[in-house]
Amino acid sequence: MNTSGSTNFFALLLAGTVLFSCTNQGPADKDIPFDSLSNEEKRLPENALKGITVHEELVATLFASEPMITNPTNIDIDHRGRVWVCEAFNYRPAITGNETRPAGDRIVILEDTNGDGKADKSTVFYQDPELNAPLGIWVMGNQAIVSQSPYVWLLTDTDGDDVADKKEILFQGIDGEQHDHGMHAFVFGPDGKFYFNFGNSGGQIKDRNGEIIKDQSGNPITTAHYKEGLVFRSNPDFSEMEVLGQNFRNNYEVAVDSYGTMWQSDNDDDGNQGVRINFVMEYGNYGYRDEMTGAGWRANRTNKEKEIPLQHWHLNDPGVVPNLLQTGAGSPTGMTIYEGELLPEVFHGQMIHTDAGPNVVRAYPVQKDGAGYRAEIVNLMVGDKDQWFRPSDVCVAPDGSLMVADWYDPGVGGHQVGDLNRGRIFRLAPPKSPYKTPRFDFSSIEGAAKALENPNLSVRYQAWKKLSAAGADAEGVLAKMYLSHENPRIQARALWLLAKTPGIGPQYIEQALKHENPDLRIVGLRAARQTKRDLEPILTKLAADADPHVRREAAIALRNQHFPTAPKVWASLAELHDGQDRWYLEALGIGADGQWDRFYAAWLDKTEDPLADASTRDIVWRSRTGQAIPQLARLASEESVPLERRLRYFRAFDFNPDAAKKSRALIDMLEGPSVKQESTENQNEVKKLVLTHMDPAFLTSSPTAQAALTTVLDETYGTESYLEMVQRFERRDENPRLLAMALEQSDNSLGRNAASTLLRQNGAGMIRQVFTGSDDKKKLNLLLALRSIGSRESIALIEAVTFDSSLPLSVRREAASAIGGSYSGEDRVLALLKEGRFPENLLPSAVTGVSRAWRKSVRAEANAYLDTGADEANSLPPLNDLLAQSGNTENGMNVFRTNCAVCHQVGDMGMDFGPKLTEIGSKLSKEAQYLSILHPDAGISFGYEGYVIEMKDGSTLGGIIASQTETDIDLKLPGGNSMAIKTADILKMSQMESSMMPSGLEKAMSTEELVDLVEYLMSLKRKS
Known part of the structure; x- marks a missing residue:
């Protein structure tokens, strides 16, 4: 379960807002405290709750544990209250070295038949050698969709014995087999569609016939068109695939509320304290990779965020949707939307989320904030004493309680499994709330309508099927629910069905668009889009809506709309941007995608001064049209504004598609009066910024730019910026200074990068001159700078020094050690050892040079030439003895x-x-x-x-x-x-x-x- 990442910047959020108590575990309080148990006793199911702190208004009970189940990765709960479990016993055996179950992994159905709140019946729904660590399950009656890259399967029980006897491929060709960043679980949306996602190893998706699937715009769903992790939506027959969001790292499970709003978590590159929670705006870019170049977040860029957790998501770049919340380090996993009433009110309508890394189950109560949201953290379960508690998924049962799957293992992430034989399912509910599944009547319209109110998705799916099939016959009961129910989320569920009913749908959409509740107006708009209504009159009206959330959805809805007044509608929406709401701004950007020239021109026609204030400057910054370049250049060169605040405008040049126009504008900044009017402190920095964002091909067209480059190189010599400029403009005339920098800073990465750049610029001859010279200190420094480069040329240079008998022995020994300082160099050392090339006085140095190689085989083979036995196993106590120390x-x-x-x-x-x-x-x-x-x-x-x-x-x-x-x-x-x-x-x-x-x-x-x-x-x- 590799999900990964966390920061003191957000540490205050982790405290939550609700007090916790350890006194809600019943009889367990009379037993021995968790910390007093032996290691073996701590792992026993009867002690499963002693190391977990539970929210003071809830009680956790153990519903199931090993040996009934092991290694649960994902769960779902059907309309009968049974828990379906994906097991992953056969998780990554090639890496972990663990034993495997030859019969394959299992899908297990757990059932409480006697009403005591504990599973007493286990049925294997499906097991097969092809089933290897599935990551997702969605149950719909006698069928289950199981996600396991490279496949998504539909498993069907055709004869009612709770055993699948039919398996069909729904999707295939997804990268990431036996990988946690592949395909994740499907969920059922209130609109009757399926929602699902894959992480950034997914890459592509094919249909059951092996053909690459195309998105709603006709683009193949591959890495050629989309970046990293994706969110999808399809019809219930899996047609009309849409890509709803991109550029996530490992978005583990998408959750959809009754309004059709999507939420999910995403994990960072491990250890960077940047795990995040996202409100998923349709078609949004979420910034894991550079949108334009695909570069990783560590790459240097203008206006880079100050904290690593923010840098991780390119949050300062135009075109990146902001994060709802960053939760620090973690390994985020399953998520659900709690739309029941059994749990305390703080959880109503909120995300419930499992994060296996910090051993926690959390809720993220949200409040509207402009066109977006803000959130806090409230913990439900925390393994504060038992770090083996690894919650992997959470689902809502038909009675409104929660079921939490626990991978239960000493580690999580990095494909690691420490214990194959454990796993738990917990139930969370208020005290004195026995587990009782309501009875549902899906055979009648009235019964199905009642079931539609249930918080469990499988129940709602069964209800949807009946009501959708009934068509207009269900109008009466659904209309009553929509018009008079006290819960707007249940109103929304009824509205979705009414809006999609042939013949009557348009009238209910019209009603919804006028509803006093903005959330229901949003449902009306989303339903109009899905039913392919004429959006021109709808968006024209909603562009003036008083609610920013409604206007946000209207802006998004303009995407790919080409009706004549679309630019005018967008301009009206843009006029209402307040200059502080990034959610709203990015919605405008999403809506204008592909039509920036038309939309921006319409906005300019309505805008008296596009640089008047923060609201209009934001539009310039976010735009993707050459028409904005004059305004962008003015903003970047506004010397009365501190340079730090202008960096965002320099960065915006990178996203403008008109390469020639923006380079010309940047050169004009150098050649005009603006740079000269800057403070002395800023002048060289502005020159560097101009050169950084200018196409290098334009340098020769401007003597001013060439002079600026010379100045910048002089001012930045010895720094990373200097190296970037030399590399960007391929300045071979800087080779002498690159050599000097390599010698001066040989003990750090700058000196080594200078040596590497020197070699790429045909500077090997200058390096040879140092080695044939008389200064031994320079030779030693240069060897240090060269040793980790690993190119064929660098190794050849080091080797030449090693075997040059005219050089001092101290230099030659250092060179012999330096040969093995890179991956390629390690192999070269072994080859030279086999050939017997090293004289006795250099042999120890050569072997020492590979003594820290990450390949054990290299170390062992090299050590054999010294016959020291240095790599023989030392004697360690057993693991249990180590743990006791x-x-x-x-x-x-x-x-x-x-x-x-x-x-x-x-x-x-x-x-x-x-x-x-x-x-x-x-x-x-x-x-x-x-x-x-x-x-x-x-x-x-x-x-x-x-x-x-x-x-x-x-x-x-x-x-x-x-x-x-x-x-x-x-x-x-x-x-x-x-x-x-x-x-x-x-x-x-x-x-x-x-x-x-x-x-x-x-x-x-x-x-x-x-x-x-x-x-x-x-x-x-x-x-x-």
Whole structure:
């Protein structure tokens, strides 16, 4: 269950607003406290609730546990109150090394037959070797939709024995087999459609015949048209596939309320404290990757957000929908909308969400805020004592109670499973609320209408089927529900059915568009869109609606609308932007997509001064038309405004499609009076910004721009900005200074990047001159700068020094060690060892150079030439004995600094290569910490997989892809260095099967040091 990520910036939210109590667990309070139990006793089902704190107004009971079920990834509850469970016993065996169940994973139906609130009957609905760790289930009567990349299956029980005897492919070709970032669960919407999503390993989707599915605009649903994780909607027969949102990382499960509003969570690159909750605006871009280039969030960019959790989602970029809430580190999983009445009122109509990372089940009560929302956090269950509590999903039962699935494992994320034989289902309800499923009559219109009010989706699906089939015969009962029910969400459910009933639908849509409740006006508009009504008169009217949420939906509805007055309607909506509401602004951007020239021109006609205030400046900033470039240039060059506030306008140039016009405008800024009027402090910074956002091809057309570049290079020498400018404009005349920078800063990433850039600019001859010179210190510095580059040319240069007998032995030893400083270099060291090329006085240095290689095979083979036995296993106590030991946190920090900080960060300590560990103690239990160290291949976090890149020049590079576009790759190397690679220079790229964290790391430390290290890692917890 790799879901991943969290920040002190939002830590105050984690406290919630409701007090908690441990006194609601009944008889368990009389037993031994959780902390006093042995490790074995803590894992027993009878003690399942002792380590969990529950909301003071709720009681948690154990509905089911092992051995009845194991490893639940996703659940659903049918109209009979039975819990259907997806099991994942066979989760990632190739990585975890765990045993497998040859018969395959299972879909299990759990039932309470005697009314005591506990499952006493278990039925295997489906089991097959092809079923491997399914991630989603949606139950509809005798059928279930099961999501397991690369397939989505429809399983049917044709003879009523609760065993599926028919399996059909609904979708296929989805990437991410046995991967948590693939296809997730389907849910039923109030509009009678299915909603579902996949994470950023999904890539594409094909129909049952193997054909790529096209979206509502006729575009194939592939990475060529969409970025990263996607949200989908389809008809109940799976036709008319729509892509409703994109550019998520791992949006685990979409939830839809009765108004048709979508909500979901998304997880960050592990350890970056950026897990988020999203209100999903239709067709929105959610910013995981750079919209224009596809670059990752770490890539440098103008106006980059100050905090990493915000940088992670490109929130300062025009065209990115804002986040509702950021919840810090976590591994977010299942979500539902609670539209029942059994639970306390604070949960009514709200998201309920499971996050397996911080061991919590939460609600996010929302309030309207402008055209969007704001939210807080209220916890329902917290595994504050038992970190094995890993809630993976939550569903609403027909009686209004909640069922929570618990993966129950020492770890979560990174494809890690520490215990294959456990799993729990909990029920949450107020005290004295026995589990009783109401009886439903789906055979009559009246009975179905009553069932439509139920909070359980499977019940509502059965009701919808009956009422939809009844057509106009159901009008009377539905109209009464719509017009007079006290709950507007139930009114909305009735309205959806009425709006889609042939013959009578239009009249109810018209009524809804005039309703006093803006939420029902929104339902009316959404229904008009889905039933393909003429939107011109509707949007013309709603453009003046008093409610910003209604206007937001009207703006979105303009997308792909080409009626004659559409530009005028959009301009009217744009006039009502207040300059403070990012939700509204992005809705305007979504609506104008593909028609910016028409819409922006209409707005200019109605706008006296497009730069008058924040509201009009926002429109300029968000626009995607060359018509906006004059205004954008004025805003960027407004010297009376602090430069920091103008950065957003420079960044906006990157999103404007008129390359020639924007480059000309930027050059005009340099050649005109604006730069000269800047303060002395700002002048060079403005020049740098202009050059950064200008197409390099235009440099030769402007002597002023060329002079500005010279000035900027002089002012920024020795910095990352200097290297970026040299690389951007391919300035080979800067090679002498690149060499000087490599020598001056050889011990950091800037010096190494300078050496790498020098080689790419044909500067090898200058490097050879240093090695043939008389300054040994320069030679040593240059070897240090070259060692981690790993290109064929850099290794050849180092090797030449190694075997040059005219050089001092100290230099040659350093060179012998430096050969193995990269992935390609490790292989070269082994080849040289096999050939017997290293003389005896260089052999130890060469072997030492690969002593920290992440490939155990490299270390073992190299050590064999010294015959030291350095890689032989040390003797560690059994895991249970390690768990029983207490360590010294302060000493553990020193062990971390020595052994781990080369690749991991805790706060500001260490290198940014592998996942950040600042709050790892909140995510992983003590057992999981040991497993991650002892068996790193079993816990590779998504986004931190290693890649081997074979270059056309014959060299081989190894590292983590931090950012990738069509033309460039930013490769992170162990130690925190980065290397820029042109995709045109790549011959082949493949993912490593093993973790880049060295196996056998524990052998470099004593048992005491290992225990101290784990003690330190466990102390790294989220601050509340």
